Amino acid sequence: MKIALMDSGIGLLAAAGVLRTKRPDVDxxxxxxxxxxxxxxxxxxxITELALGCARAAAAHEPDALIIACNTxxxxxxxxxxxxxxxxxxxxxTVPAIKPAAALGGPVAIWxxxxxxxxxYQRGLIRDFGGTAAVTEVAxxxxxxxxxxxxxxxxxxxxxxxxxxxxxxxxxxxxxxxxYELVAERIRAAVAPTALPSLTLHGSAEPVVAxxxxxxxxxxxxxxxxxxxxxxGIPTTLPAVALAYPGTALLAAAAPITAPAA
Numbered sequence: 587m588k589i590a591l592m593d594s595g596i597g598l599l600a601a602a603g604v605l606r607t608k609r610p611d612v613d614x615x616x617x618x619x620x621x622x623x624x625x626x627x628x629x630x631x632x633i634t635e636l637a638l639g640c641a642r643a644a645a646a647h648e649p650d651a652l653i654i655a656c657n658t659x660x661x662x663x664x665x666x667x668x669x670x671x672x673x674x675x676x677x678x679x680t681v682p683a684i685k686p687a688a689a690l691g692g693p694v695a696i697w698x699x700x701x702x703x704x705x706x707y708q709r710g711l712i713r714d715f716g717g718t719a720a721v722t723e724v725a726x727x728x729x730x731x732x733x734x735x736x737x738x739x740x741x742x743x744x745x746x747x748x749x750x751x752x753x754x755x756x757x758x759x760x761x762x763x764x765x766y767e768l769v770a771e772r773i774r775a776a777v778a779p780t781a782l783p784s785l786t787l788h789g790s791a792e793p794v795v796a797x798x799x800x801x802x803x804x805x806x807x808x809x810x811x812x813x814x815x816x817x818x819g820i821p822t823t824l825p826a827v828a829l830a831y832p833g834t835a836l837l838a839a840a841a842p843i844t845a846p847a848a
Contacts (some may be wrong), residue, residue, distance in 0.1 A: 587609065587611070587612050587613065587650050587802055587804070587805065587807050587808065587809045588601050588612070588613035588614075588647070588648070588649045588650055588809055589605060589612055589613070589614060589615070589649055589650060589651050589652075589798055589802070590614075590615035590616075590617060590644035590645070590647065590651070590652045590653070590658065591605075591614070591615070591617070591644075591650035591653045591655040592617045592618065592637065592640040592641050592644050592652065592653070592654060592655060592682070593617075593618050593640070593654075593655045593656040593659070593764060594618060594620070594622060594623050594624065594625040594636070594640075594656060594658070594659070594730070594734075595618050595619075595623045595733075595734035595765070596618070596620075596733070596734055596765070596825065596827070596828050596831070597655060597730065597733070597734075597763065597765035597767075597768070597779075597836065598616055598618060598653075598656070598764060598769070599616075599768060599828055599833065599834055600655070600764055600767040600768060600789065600791040600829050600833065601653055601655045601680075601790075601791040601794055601795055601810075602614055602616060602655075602837055603832070603833030603836060604789070604791045604792055604795045604832060604833070605795050605798075606806050606833075606836045607756055607833075607836065608799070609799070609809075610801035610811055610836075611808045611809045611810065611811050612650075612809050612811070613665060613809035613810060613811065613812045613813075613814075613818055614812070614813050614814065614837070614845060615642045615644050615647045615649055615814045615816065616813070616814065616815045616816065616824075617640045617641070617644035617816040617819075618638055618640060618658050618816070618817060618819055619639060619640055619817065619818045620734060620825070621674050621817075621818065622818075623730070623731055623734050624728075624730050624731040624734070625656070625658050625659065625699070625701065625730075626629065626658055626699030626700045626701045626702070626727070626730055626731075626763075627699075627700055627701065627727070628701065628818065629827070630662040630663075630701075633658060633659060633662040633663055633693060633701065634662055634663040634666050636659075637654070637656070637659040637662075637663035637666070637667060638666060638667065638670065638685070639818065639819070640703065640816075641654075641667050641671060642670075642819075643816050643818070643819035645671055645675055645688065645815065646819075647814060649675065650676075650734030650802040650803060650804075650807075651675070651676045651677075651678060651719065651798045651801050651802050652667075652671065652675055652678065653670075653680070653794055653795075653798050654667065654679050654680055654823055655680055655794070655819065656680060656763075656764055657680050657681075657682060657698060657699070657702050657762050657764060657790070658699050658701045658763070659706075660679035660680045660681065661702050661707040661708065662699065662701065662705075662707075664677070664679045666767060666815070673777075675800070676798075676801040678794055678797050678798045678801060679794075680725070680764060680790045680794050681711070681743050681793075681794075681818065682696060682698065682702075682708065682711060682760050682761075682762040682790065683760050683761075683789065683793065684696065684711045684712060684715045684716060684721070684760055685711075685715035685791055686788055687719075687758035687759075687760045687786070687788045687844065688716045688717045688719040688721065688759055689717070690758050690786065691718075691719060691757070692717075692755075692756075692757025692758060692782060692784075692835065693719065693721075693722070693753060693755055693756050693757050693758075694716070694719045694720065694721045694722070694756070694757065694758045694759075694760060695721075695722045695723075695724050695752045695753065695756045695758075695759050695777075696712075696721065696722070696723050696724060696749070696759075696760040696762045697724050697726050697729075697748055697752075697760065697761060697762055697763070697766055697773070698723065698724070698725065698726065698762030698763055699725070699726065699727075699729075699730055699762075699763050700725045700726075700727050702762055702763070703723045703724070703725040703762075704723060704725075708723065708762070720753075721754070721790070722756075722833035723755050724748050724751050724752055725748075726744055726745075726747075726748045726763070726766070727744070727747075728740060728743075728744045728761070729741065729744035729745065729748065729765065729766065730763050730765040730766070732744050733765040733766070733768055733769055734765065734827075735827065736827035736830055741769055741772065742772075745772055745773055745776045746776055747775075748773075749773075749776035749777050751778075752777055752780070752781070754780040754781075755780070755781070755782055756777065756780070756781045756782065756785065757781070757782045757784060757785060757786070758786050758787075758788060759773070759774075759777060759781070759786070759788070760788045761773070761787060761788065761789045761790070762790070764789075764790065766789075767789040767790070767791055767838065768831040768832070769831075770789065771826070773787065774787055774797045783788045783797065787788060789815045789819050811839060817827050824837060
């Protein structure tokens with residue numbers, strides 16, 4: 587089995603790590619365009635064009651499914667990606683985990699990129715799945731970009747800024763950008779002083795991987811555990827900064843880079 591993941595940068599590592607853990611044999615294609623980072627401040631049209639480029643590069647490797655491992659791209663480019671690639675290639679979107687967070691009943695904060703925060707898509711999810719929970723949207727400018735570059739000072743500053751705008755008494759925090767899952771514990775530590783002691787963080791890596799495995803035509807077909815990394819469609823290696831985040835050791839040790847599709 588081969589599964590592709592696409593994102594602006596290294597936010598796809600969270601879901602890729604879950605996939606590698608659940609299915610060590612899976613062949614992974616990681617398609618991104620770091621030079622275009624960050625996508626959060628871009629227009630929907632720009633995001634769609636960039637997402638299509640990453641998706642087409644991944645699709646050329648003939649995966650069994652494609653995960654849009656990016657909340658911003660899922661918000662603005664999902665329709666275009668599905669229109670071009672499905673039904674031949676199942677496309678799985680990343681959806682902020684608002685429903686399970688709101689189900690706990692307490693106040694919920696959703697950390698997301700500026701492009702996702704306040705979008706009709708996210709507001710619709712809040713309306714449909716927020717229930718009676720008090721839900722606050724918290725834009726996190728610069729955080730995804732800082733994570734992608736491994737800029738520790740910038741990560742700390744962006745996390746502290748978002749934490750200061752997160753309501754006191756928050757019971758559940760939704761990580762509405764895949765990059766944020768790579769620094770989840772730093773986010774927890776920043777919010778903990780004003781959040782409820784029972785604070786829970788809700789990412790999307792686990793559910794999106796489960797959905798991808800359900801969508802492949804033959805989930806029993808084994809792969810060879812290979813790893814293909816593409817930057818703007820060009821084969822490369824995992825960037826050194828990626829190795830500093832949790833769950834990437836299995837990816838780095840996985841297997842050789844595969845040749846690009848003819």
